[in-house]
Amino acid sequence: MQPDMFPCFTETEYRRREARVRELMADRGLDAVIAVGDSARNGSNHANVYWLTNWVDPYVSYAIVTARHGPWVLMSNPLYLHTARRAGRAESIEPFPYGKNPGLVIAEKLIDAGLAKGRIGIAGVRHVGRSSIGAHDRDALMSAMPEAEFEDAMDLFAQARMIKSAEELAWYERGAMLTDRVVQALATRAHAGMTEQQLQGIMHEAVVGEGGWMRVEFLGATPMHAPEIVFPWQYPSTRRLRRNDVLLTELSVGFGMCSGQIHRPFAVGADPTPEYQALYDLGVECYERVFEVLRPGNTDAEFRAAASAVVERNGYMTHDVLVHGWGLQIEDPRLDVPSSTIKRPQMPFTFQPGMLMVIQPNVVSPDGKRGLQVGNLVAIDAGGPRSLQHYPMEFIRID
Numbered sequence: 041m042q043p044d045m046f047p048c049f050t051e052t053e054y055r056r057r058e059a060r061v062r063e064l065m066a067d068r069g070l071d072a073v074i075a076v077g078d079s080a081r082n083g084s085n086h087a088n089v090y091w092l093t094n095w096v097d098p099y100v101s102y103a104i105v106t107a108r109h110g111p112w113v114l115m116s117n118p119l120y121l122h123t124a125r126r127a128g129r130a131e132s133i134e135p136f137p138y139g140k141n142p143g144l145v146i147a148e149k150l151i152d153a154g155l156a157k158g159r160i161g162i163a164g165v166r167h168v169g170r171s172s173i174g175a176h177d178r179d180a181l182m183s184a185m186p187e188a189e190f191e192d193a194m195d196l197f198a199q200a201r202m203i204k205s206a207e208e209l210a211w212y213e214r215g216a217m218l219t220d221r222v223v224q225a226l227a228t229r230a231h232a233g234m235t236e237q238q239l240q241g242i243m244h245e246a247v248v249g250e251g252g253w254m255r256v257e258f259l260g261a262t263p264m265h266a267p268e269i270v271f272p273w274q275y276p277s278t279r280r281l282r283r284n285d286v287l288l289t290e291l292s293v294g295f296g297m298c299s300g301q302i303h304r305p306f307a308v309g310a311d312p313t314p315e316y317q318a319l320y321d322l323g324v325e326c327y328e329r330v331f332e333v334l335r336p337g338n339t340d341a342e343f344r345a346a347a348s349a350v351v352e353r354n355g356y357m358t359h360d361v362l363v364h365g366w367g368l369q370i371e372d373p374r375l376d377v378p379s380s381t382i383k384r385p386q387m388p389f390t391f392q393p394g395m396l397m398v399i400q401p402n403v404v405s406p407d408g409k410r411g412l413q414v415g416n417l418v419a420i421d422a423g424g425p426r427s428l429q430h431y432p433m434e435f436i437r438i439d
Contacts (some may be wrong), residue, residue: 046127047251047296048094053207054129058091060200061105071158072150073193075111076165078174082255083297085165087368088197089113090297095128100174101235102146103130105154114145125425128384143173143180156185166369170194191324199369203394208298209419212396216300216417216428218252218293219394223431224306230438232283232309236261236276247293255299256292261285264313270359270404283309284414286316287438290360290400296369301398302429303415306436315410319356319403320435323414326350326401327433330363334397334418334425340375340389348377351403359411360402366417367396381408393422 065073077089078100083392086096089103092111099116111130115121123135150158164172172178172192175243182190204212225246230239236259243254258367260272263280264286272288281287287306292299305312305320312320329346351358358378365371373389376382381404391397400415416429 041171045051045147046094047135048127048129049207049211051129053205054092054094054272056205057200057261058105058111061092061196062107064196064200065105065107065161068193068196069162070161070191070193071155071195072104072110072153073161073163073196074146074173075105075163075197077101078357080164080165081369084255084369085171087165087297088289089202091176091197091201091368093128093130095124095130095131095133096297097124097395100142103141104146104149106150106155109153112149114142114149118148120272129229140178141177143177143182144184147178147184150185150188155188157187159189159191161184161191161196163193163197166194166198171194179237192392198372202365202371203392204367204396205394205407207395209394210249211295211298212300212419213428214295215252215293216302217297217430218247218295219291219300219302219417220429220431221250221252222246222254222291222293223289223302223436226289226306227436227438230281230287230306232281232285232439234281235278236273236281237278239281240276242290252293252295254292255294255297256290256301258290259287260289264307264310264316267410270408270414271402281308281438285309286312286412290413300415300429301366301400301415301430302414303400304431304434304436305412306438309439311437315405317435319405319410319412320414322350322354322356323403323412324433326362326403327399327416329412330399330401331418331427334363334391334399334420336391336393336420336422336424338391340373340386343375344377347401348379351377351401352379355406357404357406357408358402359404360400360413362399362401364398364400365395366398370397391420393420395420396428
């Protein structure tokens with residue numbers, strides 16, 4: 041069999057990641073860390089396990105790292121073992137024995153490593169919300185290691201993954217290129233009469249043969265003269281596109297688990313109405329001002345000043361989060377302006393080289409009835425921001 045059957049980073053890259061995790065473990069005085077993965081949200085909840093091992097389990101898996109050993113992968117089902125060993129890279133990859141609690145298997149590994157009384161971090165899954173190891177597995181693990189000390193280490197992995205290497209950025213650039221391709225496919229092939237599910241087919245056809253997969257495919261059309269939504273559906277519907285619709289989109293195509301993200305509105309069979317054109321113009325102005333402040337050393341305060349000066353100038357609001365970090369899942373920070381219709385916890389933040397950010401103003405009219413989103417995935421380089429999306433910033437017209 042060919043050696044590169046499944047996309048995989050270089051061994052040098054994986055060694056860098058392991059070293060970073062062990063550095064952060066030492067800073068916190070941890071003897072081991074357990075990365076938890078489940079395949080909810082299109083695999084995003086497997087971010088920590090995948091980042092360490094290149095394995096995305098169809099169900100649940102764990103990766104264990106100690107100061108000297110690992111990662112050890114414990115995966116869900118012997119049926120998938122041949123794939124895990126071919127696609128993954130780890131010191132060992134083993135399935136959980138049928139009928140045996142995974143927490144007990146993890147405990148046995150740690151006790152065999154001399155850590156029965158160790159300090160163990162548990163890095164649960166993290167997307168928009170937070171969750172950790174399932175209670176069934178957690179209770180068995182802790183019961184089997186009564187003298188060990190356990191603590192939440194979710195943020196350890198978030199910190200480890202935040203700054204991307206040059207090799208990682210190359211994968212995200214490929215994901216961004218494939219994301220641009222689905223926008224181009226919609227712009228050239230979509231037309232009135234198609235269902236949103238048919239649009240979904242166009243997008244998949246455009247990228248699957250190139251090693252891409254649709255990670256986020258939010259689509260939602262609504263009449264511009266009597267709108268019903270300000271944000272797309274999370275699942276394409278059976279509704280057919282009609283003349284004078286606006287099609288709202290949020291799209292991400294992954295290469296491996298590294299994807300781009302883009303937001304563009306489409307006007308169907310007609311020019312945008314003055315109200316939607318005004319929303320679009322305001323969104324682009326907000327995007328451009330925020331783009332300019334995403335520079336190393338700038339903070340959330342500079343972001344907020346730039347965005348608020350545009351969005352709130354004429355009494356407009358935002359709906360979706362205006363800026364968020366990006367990686368194998370949504371990352372820190374999640375930054376908004378005061379007028380956001382959804383109030384999210386804000387945190388002090390300083391931008392650094394190697395971060396990925398999605399700028400995505402979802403501008404909503406003062407009456408709350410109309411809204412659209414524009415945006416791109418952006419890399420913060422040492423010299424400033426750089427968009428990884430290259431599709432033109434335009435209100436796309438489809439006929």
